[in-house]
Amino acid sequence: MQILQSFKNLLHRKHIIAKTWKNQNKRPVVGWNSTYTPEEIISAINALPIRILGSMDTTTTLADAYLPRNACSFARSTFDHALKGDYNYLDGFVTSNSCDNFGKTYDLWRHYTQIPYFHFINTPHTNTPKSSEFLYYELIRFKESLEKHFKTTITNKTLQTAIKTYNENRTFLKQVYNLRRKDPPLLSGVEALEIVLSSMLTTKQAHNKLLKQLLSEVTTRPDPPKPGVRLLITGSIMDTPDLLNITETVGGIAVTDDLCTGTRYFWNLVEANKDPLEAIAKRYINKIPSPFMHDSHRERFNHIKQLIKDYDVEAVIIFLLKFCDTHMFDAPLLTEELKAEGIPVLNIEYEHTRSGIAPIKTRIEAFIEMVKGVP
Amino acid sequence: MTRLQTLEGFYQNHIQPYYQNAHNAERDGKPIAYVASTFPVEILQAMDITPIWPENYASVCAARQVSVRLAEIAERRGYSRDLCSYARTTIGSILTTEKDILPEGGMPKPTFLVASTAACDTHLKWFQVLSHHLKRPLYLLDSPYNITGADAENLEPHYIQQYMSQLEELITFLEKQTNTKLDKNRLRKIIELSDRTSNLWLEIQDYRRTIPAPMGARDAFSAVFFMLCIPATQTAVNFYEKLRDEVKERAKNGIGKIQNERHRLIWDNLPMWFNLKFFNYLNNLGAVTVAETFSHVWTGSLDPSKPLESLAKKYLPNFANCSVERRINLILNLAKDFHANGIILPTNWGCRMMSIGETIVKEVLYEKLGVPSLILNVDSSDWRNYNEAQVKNQIETFIETLNA
Numbered sequence: 001m002q003i004l005q006s007f008k009n010l011l012h013r014k015h016i017i018a019k020t021w022k023n024q025n026k027r028p029v030v031g032w033n034s035t036y037t038p039e040e041i042i043s044a045i046n047a048l049p050i051r052i053l054g055s056m057d058t059t060t061t062l063a064d065a066y067l068p069r070n071a072c073s074f075a076r077s078t079f080d081h082a083l084k085g086d087y088n089y090l091d092g093f094v095t096s097n098s099c100d101n102f103g104k105t106y107d108l109w110r111h112y113t114q115i116p117y118f119h120f121i122n123t124p125h126t127n128t129p130k131s132s133e134f135l136y137y138e139l140i141r142f143k144e145s146l147e148k149h150f151k152t153t154i155t156n157k158t159l160q161t162a163i164k165t166y167n168e169n170r171t172f173l174k175q176v177y178n179l180r181r182k183d184p185p186l187l188s189g190v191e192a193l194e195i196v197l198s199s200m201l202t203t204k205q206a207h208n209k210l211l212k213q214l215l216s217e218v219t220t221r222p223d224p225p226k227p228g229v230r231l232l233i234t235g236s237i238m239d240t241p242d243l244l245n246i247t248e249t250v251g252g253i254a255v256t257d258d259l260c261t262g263t264r265y266f267w268n269l270v271e272a273n274k275d276p277l278e279a280i281a282k283r284y285i286n287k288i289p290s291p292f293m294h295d296s297h298r299e300r301f302n303h304i305k306q307l308i309k310d311y312d313v314e315a316v317i318i319f320l321l322k323f324c325d326t327h328m329f330d331a332p333l334l335t336e337e338l339k340a341e342g343i344p345v346l347n348i349e350y351e352h353t354r355s356g357i358a359p360i361k362t363r364i365e366a367f368i369e370m371v372k373g374v375p
Numbered sequence: 376m377t378r379l380q381t382l383e384g385f386y387q388n389h390i391q392p393y394y395q396n397a398h399n400a401e402r403d404g405k406p407i408a409y410v411a412s413t414f415p416v417e418i419l420q421a422m423d424i425t426p427i428w429p430e431n432y433a434s435v436c437a438a439r440q441v442s443v444r445l446a447e448i449a450e451r452r453g454y455s456r457d458l459c460s461y462a463r464t465t466i467g468s469i470l471t472t473e474k475d476i477l478p479e480g481g482m483p484k485p486t487f488l489v490a491s492t493a494a495c496d497t498h499l500k501w502f503q504v505l506s507h508h509l510k511r512p513l514y515l516l517d518s519p520y521n522i523t524g525a526d527a528e529n530l531e532p533h534y535i536q537q538y539m540s541q542l543e544e545l546i547t548f549l550e551k552q553t554n555t556k557l558d559k560n561r562l563r564k565i566i567e568l569s570d571r572t573s574n575l576w577l578e579i580q581d582y583r584r585t586i587p588a589p590m591g592a593r594d595a596f597s598a599v600f601f602m603l604c605i606p607a608t609q610t611a612v613n614f615y616e617k618l619r620d621e622v623k624e625r626a627k628n629g630i631g632k633i634q635n636e637r638h639r640l641i642w643d644n645l646p647m648w649f650n651l652k653f654f655n656y657l658n659n660l661g662a663v664t665v666a667e668t669f670s671h672v673w674t675g676s677l678d679p680s681k682p683l684e685s686l687a688k689k690y691l692p693n694f695a696n697c698s699v700e701r702r703i704n705l706i707l708n709l710a711k712d713f714h715a716n717g718i719i720l721p722t723n724w725g726c727r728m729m730s731i732g733e734t735i736v737k738e739v740l741y742e743k744l745g746v747p748s749l750i751l752n753v754d755s756s757d758w759r760n761y762n763e764a765q766v767k768n769q770i771e772t773f774i775e776t777l778n779a
Contacts, residue, residue, distance in 0.1 A: 065734070066734045066735075067731060067734075068722050068730040068731065068733065068750075068752070069752070070457065070722065070724050070725070070726075070727070070730055071727060071730060071731050072727070097519075097520045097522075099496070100495050100496050100497070100727040100728055101727050101731065103520060103728075104699075104727060104728060104731035104732050105731060106698075107698055107699040107731075107732050107735060108731070108732065108734075108735065110698075111699075111735050120520070120522045122519045122520055122522065122534075124517050124519075124537075125492050125496075125499060125515065125517045126515060126517040130537070130540055130541070130544075131517060131537075134519070134533065134537050137533055291500065292496045292499070292500075294499060294503075294515040294517065295503065295513075295515075297503065320455070322455075322457055323457055323727065325458060325459070325495075325496060325497050325500060325725075325727065326496050326499075326500050328454070328455040328457065328458055329454070329458065329462075329497075329500035329501065329503070329504055330500070331453060331455075332452055332453030332454055333504070333507065335453060336453075347453070349455060349457075
């Protein structure tokens with residue numbers, strides 16, 4: 001299907017596309033790396049917010065000089081791209097208090113890259129009325145900081161427009177995910193991941209157009225994915241389709257996920273509110289939580305269990321990015337709970353490099369065989 | 376390489392009774408809380424809640440050479456070997472069925488747990504796991520990350536406000552858990568006592584500026600126990616007064632930790648608790664540790680007339696809760712004030728907060744002071760992440776460059 005190629009292109013040509021956009025529109029490109037970054041506010045200054053992504057097929061020799069071996073290899077990979085100059089076109093970099101690896105590599109980005117604007121959003125770790133208020137105040141400061149640096153004004157109207165476009169994108173993505181409930185699903189896990197990732201690399205308006213076209217064409221696609229063992233994929237970030245690729249060549253098919261490049265990114269909408277910043281704050285504090293949030297495991301595990309029901313999931317793979325502490329602490333409990341409900345679970349600890357992929361493939365293959373063998 | 380007199384028998388005289396008292400509290404049905412470092416323990420002390428620090432217990436297990444055995448129990452339950460070794464050790468200690476291997480009879484079971492995010496996200500997750508297995512509630516103090524690295528006087532007002540409003544909430548939680556009311560007068564007294572302890576401790580540290588330094592890291596890493604675990608107690612004050620007198624006397628008489636002091640080092644972060652003799656080895660090379668960041672980050676002046684505000688101002692600028700600039704400034708000032716000519720930056724395998732950014736510290740310190748640093752790949756309590764031959768090799772090469 002041709003339209004699927006468009007999403008793939010956005011992913012593979014991300015730097016060229018961002019640079020072209022910048023040249024054509026004469027507007028800033030702002031990088032972000034945490035799903036707790038309120039992109040709506042960046043979008044409201046007519047900037048292009050893009051997610052900082054790494055790659056699994058390049059070495060990280062430059063970053064290795066600055067990062068210890070026990071640092072997250074995704075953070076390492078993105079920082080390496082920055083040192084290589086791949087992100088030199090960025091006009092700003094925004095992160096949030098949602099991960100120790102990100103928090104500390106933010107220091108490295110500030111020290112060793114030439115990006116002219118940095119901002120850190122102090123995302124709370126609790127979901128209470130007080131923390132929501134605190135985040136609201138942090139967002140006011142973020143808005144003011146953007147206005148000051150980029151010499152522009154953000155009005156309620158521009159924010160409401162951004163919210164509308166973002167909500168539309170989230171709604172479309174949910175419809176795309178619904179297509180995976182069918183058996184076999186209408187989209188493979190690799191295709192779905194490329195669709196979500198590409199939504200973070202272009203304007204949401206442009207992406208919405210592509211999604212509309214996809215939704216109208218996909219039901220009659222001539223080349224649907226092959227059936228397989230229906231899997232839910234959970235973990236922190238998955239910024240390249242490599243792991244899903246191998247999963248889907250050995251008899252599995254990813255039908256849904258709990259990833260920050262998946263449902264945790266787009267599941268929740270910003271609710272209508274007179275004060276758009278307050279509405280945005282509420283959305284980010286109430287969204288399907290990442291595990292750095294206090295007491296989040298209950299809500300996140302329930303989200304996973306609900307997806308297992310809704311998507312007819314047969315088995316779960318937990319992809320644990322090495323040194324991602326908050327996920328590593330949750331994994332044993334999640335495994336225990338799912339197994340107690342009779343759901344097979346595979347835990348894969350991996351480094352964000354291609355060299356480790358061959359043994360992972362063998363383990364997934366064995367797991368799929370095991371699941372198939374269960375009567 | 377004898378220890379200071381005040382430190383003789385420290386474990387038997389102070390650590391064992393501390394755990395014994397806590398076990399007595401459990402037996403008598405008195406409230407016990409598990410606490411994570413950077414938590415404002417003063418509030419607990421004001422309510423006569425016995426604090427137990429899993430971090431301290433992990434270091435005890437490491438010193439007693441059982442931490443790895445306990446960590447392996449946690450690993451068999453699925454907790455990754457890359458996680459904080461303190462966390463694995465204590466999770467293992469509550470999951471193990473072999474209770475007789477636990478030093479001091481293990482940690483007594485808590486009434487509840489409290490943690491803050493001021494050091495790391497690991498605290499929050501680790502305590503969540505402990506809370507789950509122990510079936511006891513956890514209160515989380517959600518500390519804003521001090522992104523500008525501001526000191527107590529320059530903190531963002533909304534950070535202080537957010538912190539203080541949670542202290543109010545915490546007090547309500549504690550009152551409910553213990554069925555008692557917080558006595559505001561007692562809190563003021565506790566704050567005063569904690570401030571006194573902190574000042575005494577800093578006074579002791581200041582004597583280490585003397586050449587030769589009267590005290591080294593081996594003694595400091597034991598003595599910091601009161602500062603860290605039970606600061607607001609008369610025991611702490613008495614102990615530090617005695618230690619202060621001894622250190623003062625030694626400084627006055629020119630008695631150093633080692634007599635032929637050739638190198639003065641700053642030690643960042645944690646020691647290898649399972650190998651505190653490492654500091655004797657450094658001494659044998661003519662090097663003495665004159666300051667540890669660990670001996671400075673738990674201090675902070677407190678104002679009894681503003682108890683909650685001063686707790687916010689004490690804990691929010693803790694360098695673990697700050698951008699790298701604060702860590703650089705701290706080490707930079709220590710290096711200057713304590714006349715150091717070398718800095719040791721130990722990486723802790725399970726600790727992102729302390730490991731990432733060491734290269735910036737190293738670079739900036741060399742640029743600004745001309746003092747070289749050595750990054751060591753070690754672990755606080757898991758000796759499987761520690762290669763002694765390699766580490767000693769690095770140290771000896773480093774010392775040689777200091778000689779040059």
